[in-house]
Amino acid sequence: LGSGPYLNVNAIASPVGVARLWQIIFGCVTVSLVAHQAGFSAAYGTFCMFVWCFCFAMTICIFTLEFTRLHTYLRISWDNFTISFAMLASLMYVTASVVYPVYLLQNDCPYNNCEVRNYRIAVTISSCLAFFAYAAEVFLTRAKPGQMVGYMATASGLLKIVEAFVACIIFGALVNGSQYNRHIATQYCVVVYSLCFALTVIVVCMTVSGKTASLKCPFDRLVVIYTFLAVLLYTSTAVIWPVFCFDKKYGSPSRPYGCQRGKCPWDSELVVAIFTYINLLLYIADLVYSQRIRFISQP
Structure with a gap:
């Protein structure tokens, strides 16, 4: 039998693991709010939705591969890959956190649907928090x-x-x-x-x-x-x-x-x-x- 556990507990217990958990949580909240009520439209809204879905899916994959130790079977430099993605996700999230409210958050309440506006405010806040989670991973894993x-x-x-x-x-x-x-x-x-x-x-x-x-x-x-x-x-x-x-x-x-x-x-x-x-x-x-x-x- 091989030595060592199959699951990597540090993927959850370490500071980087905690940062990734928050990335998953805020990413899930952001996508759920948009799909439920906030909505998106035009090219700018589509870009923001792509950013949130792409980063959420990639973070789930990275977290799963590291927790199950399956990343050791990949022929890539795992540490270089993860920090590269974290940096890219930080840039994409900060862009979406600016673009979404600028183009989709209009202050025309109470003459329009205030509920949609409030959901879009929540989406912006959740997106910003996800950005901080990705930035924290970059900060923790940098040289x-x-x-x-x-x-x-x-x-x-x-x-x-x-x-x-x-x-x-x-x-x-x-x-x-x-x-x-x-x-x-x-x-x-x-x-x-x-x-x-x-x-x-x-x-x-x-x-x-x-x-x-x-x-x-x-x-x-x-x-x-x-x-x-x-x-x-x-x-x-x-x-x-x-x-x-x-x-x-x-x-x-x-x-x-x-x-x-x-x-x-x-x-x-x-x-x-x-x-x-x-x-x-x-x-x-x-x-x-x-x-x-x-x-x-x-x-």
């Missing part, structure tokens, strides 16, 4: 000084998740009538966003799958080189995109009068510009932290 952990638990690894998520926001704004195909320069910016996003996803996937050791060159060196190139590429887009979108010669410095809110190309171009600068700062911070990790890992 600490002198501790041997996977790459995704480091500041550089967590920043990779944020960079990819910000890129997804940029892509969403690009397809929402940004008119990026008007100029060759803005098309170049889209190529930069796509290239950096693809390489970031490859880095995350290789780390989570545990395939970095199969490379014929040092993985950390490749990551640093790629991050440096991403900083240069994003710096170029941070200059080119605003010029070709907001300069009088190519675009409009201010929002056009009468442009329909939510369907105005200028708004989408502004969102792309803002998150371009955000991602540039993230890549710069990533480059700084990656140098620090390399320094610590050396004798």
Whole structure:
């Protein structure tokens, strides 16, 4: 007979296990409230419902696999996978917690159905609490000084998740009538966003799958080189995109009068510009932290 229990009690009794239990509870409450009375509509509501259902299902799977120890049979780096998902879920939940009340919570009570409004307030609160539960897992499992952990638990690894998520926001704004195909320069910016996003996803996937050791060159060196190139590429887009979108010669410095809110190309171009600068700062911070990790890992 094999030694050791079949079930992993630490999956429930540990601080991380408690955080996951709260994630499941608040995720279940959020989905139940939306399905029962709060409801959702349009693309923004569908996005929020997808976030809550996806994160709830994934958390159930992670909790079950760890409690039954079945995760040991998976050919992935489990610690890298779980913290990557926790970081992604934190970002998705905080986005849904902002988008849902902004677009679906209208203060027209008592002239409308107050019960629906109250349910939507409860959904927003429950979503925020779930975000804090996921953020607590990230805080508990992140890299600490002198501790041997996977790459995704480091500041550089967590920043990779944020960079990819910000890129997804940029892509969403690009397809929402940004008119990026008007100029060759803005098309170049889209190529930069796509290239950096693809390489970031490859880095995350290789780390989570545990395939970095199969490379014929040092993985950390490749990551640093790629991050440096991403900083240069994003710096170029941070200059080119605003010029070709907001300069009088190519675009409009201010929002056009009468442009329909939510369907105005200028708004989408502004969102792309803002998150371009955000991602540039993230890549710069990533480059700084990656140098620090390399320094610590050396004798």
